Structures are given as C-alpha cells and as structure tokens.
Amino acid sequence: MKLFTQTVGHDAPLTCYVQEPSAELATAATRPAVLVLPGGGYFMTSDREAEPVALAYLAAGFNAFVLRYAVGAESPFEKSFDDAKAALAWIRANAADLHIDPTKVAAVGFSAGGHLASSLATAAEDKPDALVAGYPVTLEEFGPPVGKELIDVPSHVSAATPPTFLFSTSDDTVVPIRNSIAFLAALAEHEVPFESHIYLLGPHGLSLSTNATANGRAEMAEASVRPWLADSVRFLQTVFGDFSVDGEAETYQTLVNRRRLGVDMPLGRLMADERAADVVRRHAPELAAAVGADAFAGVVSIRQAVSYQPGAMSDEALAALDAELTALR
Numbered sequence: 001m002k003l004f005t006q007t008v009g010h011d012a013p014l015t016c017y018v019q020e021p022s023a024e025l026a027t028a029a030t031r032p033a034v035l036v037l038p039g040g041g042y043f044m045t046s047d048r049e050a051e052p053v054a055l056a057y058l059a060a061g062f063n064a065f066v067l068r069y070a071v072g073a074e075s076p077f078e079k080s081f082d083d084a085k086a087a088l089a090w091i092r093a094n095a096a097d098l099h100i101d102p103t104k105v106a107a108v109g110f111s112a113g114g115h116l117a118s119s120l121a122t123a124a125e126d127k128p129d130a131l132v133a134g135y136p137v138t139l140e141e142f143g144p145p146v147g148k149e150l151i152d153v154p155s156h157v158s159a160a161t162p163p164t165f166l167f168s169t170s171d172d173t174v175v176p177i178r179n180s181i182a183f184l185a186a187l188a189e190h191e192v193p194f195e196s197h198i199y200l201l202g203p204h205g206l207s208l209s210t211n212a213t214a215n216g217r218a219e220m221a222e223a224s225v226r227p228w229l230a231d232s233v234r235f236l237q238t239v240f241g242d243f244s245v246d247g248e249a250e251t252y253q254t255l256v257n258r259r260r261l262g263v264d265m266p267l268g269r270l271m272a273d274e275r276a277a278d279v280v281r282r283h284a285p286e287l288a289a290a291v292g293a294d295a296f297a298g299v300v301s302i303r304q305a306v307s308y309q310p311g312a313m314s315d316e317a318l319a320a321l322d323a324e325l326t327a328l329r
Helices: 023-028 051-059 077-093 112-123 140-146 178-189 228-240 252-258 267-272 274-283 285-293 295-299 302-308 315-326
Strands: 002-008 012-018 031-037 063-067 100-110 130-134 164-169 194-199
Touching: 002 077, 012 051, 012 077, 031 051, 031 077, 031 112, 031 228, 051 063, 051 100, 051 228, 063 077, 077 100, 077 112, 100 112, 100 228, 112 130, 130 228, 164 178, 164 228, 178 194, 194 228, 267 274, 267 285, 267 295, 267 302, 274 285, 274 315, 285 295, 302 315
Parallel strands: 031 063, 031 100, 100 130, 130 164, 164 194
Antiparallel strands: 002 012, 012 063
16 A cells, blocks of 8 residues: 655645555556545544545545545634645546546535535535545534534535435434435425435544544444445446456355365365375376376366366366266265
8 A cells, every 4th residue: 555645735634545556456546535534523534534535445446536625713624625625636637647436536524524515425526436424523513503604515415416325323413314304305396316324323523433433432333323334335337337357256166066076176175185186187187197296186176177277178078077076976
C-alpha cells in the first residue's frame, strides 16, 4: 500500500491509501474509490470516522481517501464544501496514478461529514458516483446550532442524485432520525435508487461500531449496527460491479471430491494409492513423475494442473481419466 497526503481546496489534507499494482492482485489493478468525510459537527474531524473506515474499505477492495476539510467557527460551510469538491475533482483527475476508475468514486460521510457527502451528491455540479451516509445531518435546521448556514439536502435531491446507502439509528438523540427520513423520502420521490438501514439501538457517532473504534465506551460498539460496513460494500459492488473471477465457487461437494479418487483429489494423495498411481502413470506420466520431483505438484489436483497448462490434456481425455479413477472407489 502507498500512503501519502495531498493538499486540496483551502489547503485541506487529503490522506491517500492506495493499493499499488501486484501480480497477485492482477484482476484488482484498477479499483473503485471512497472519499471518506469524517464527522465532528463542522468544528473538528473525528479520528474514529477517518482512518479506521478508510482501512476497512481498502481491505474490501477500494482505494480510500480521507479528507480533513475546513472546520471551526472561522470556516463557513462553503469553505468545507469547496474542500470536498476539490478532493473529488483531484481524485478523478489523478485516477490513472491512483489506480482507480474515475467513474466509480463514492463519497462516504458521517454526521456532519454525512451532510457534506450528501451535499456533494445533491448540490454539487460534479457529483460522486455513489453515496454512503452514516447518521447524516441533512436538514438546514442543524446550521444555527453549529453557527453555519447549511444546505438543506432533501430539497436539493434530484434524479441526478447518485445511488445512496444510508444507515442510522432510531436512538440517535444528537442528529434526530427525521434527518434520515426526510432524505429518504426525497430520494424515493425522485426515484433515486437507495438502500437504508435504520437500527433500533445505538447512539450517535458509532463509526464502525466495533470495540476498536468505541474509545472504551460499550454503547459505541453496538453489535446490531456493525454489519453496516459489509452491507455498504455489497451495495457499492452492486452499483459499481465487483472484480472478475473465473471458475466455480467452492461447495461442500468440492470438499468431498478432493477426498475421493478422481481428478479433483490432490496428486500426492492419488499417488499414495498404488491402484490410482498406475492409472495416472498410464494417462499422465509427466504429472506422475512431477510429484516426486516437485513438492508443489503433490498439492494440486490433476484438474488444476491441466488448467495451468492449456492444451496439456483434452476435456475428453480428462473425463476418461476421471472415470477410470472413480471406478476404483
């Protein structure tokens, strides 16, 4: 991973977590991205909603960017908004160097950061491609308590608003649930695709809702809310698409087949059975010889070995070999 900081907007630091290309990650060389906007009432940016969130998304296959946008009494909302817009623009403009797809950038925000992310998604000319909002402020009535004039997010929703994932709790006494409900109603009215999880329990500011991000407070590790991260990843993969994979998924039958004589049993086990060894020597002498010469050869199955060497054995020959081996069971 490459970790560095870039300043954007009004000298706001954008911390970048970029998975660099690797031969072992060839199908994930170009990734979707998340722009993480921590909460903090527009007077600070929470550490709990910054790097831990970015690293969780990085592990799920996204390159991640955390913006410490302008905050404090001296910074009007427009300054924070400028920083967020500049961060999104910089990420897209540098997509090739950041190994991301510039058409797959989601804004992820919490509380006041959720307001900022939602404002990007509704009121900015250049919008993110998806939105993840955690217990977000969305109503302009939150502005006077923090000394700022805020965008009323629901009134800015349009058909151009990107697909949205929203989670919050009905127990939130800091940002009342009406903020989420008004936003969801506006999304529904404009037929914007969305997924929402409003949990029964949990105070404001849950972040990942794990012990590691709870700062020692049990109520900040509410287990029922914890799945939001995995659900949001699934949502974004549904919107953006996932990395391609070949072959068939593992099943219980796959496990059973590896333990029975046949072309799916590891070669080392096959060669330990003299009857099977004779069959392998007749049909695939090179594979049989490789078991003694190469330790790795013993842990792969004949089917796997053939897949690594296209043309080494026809489908018909593989089926004939499998039939003869299974007849020995």
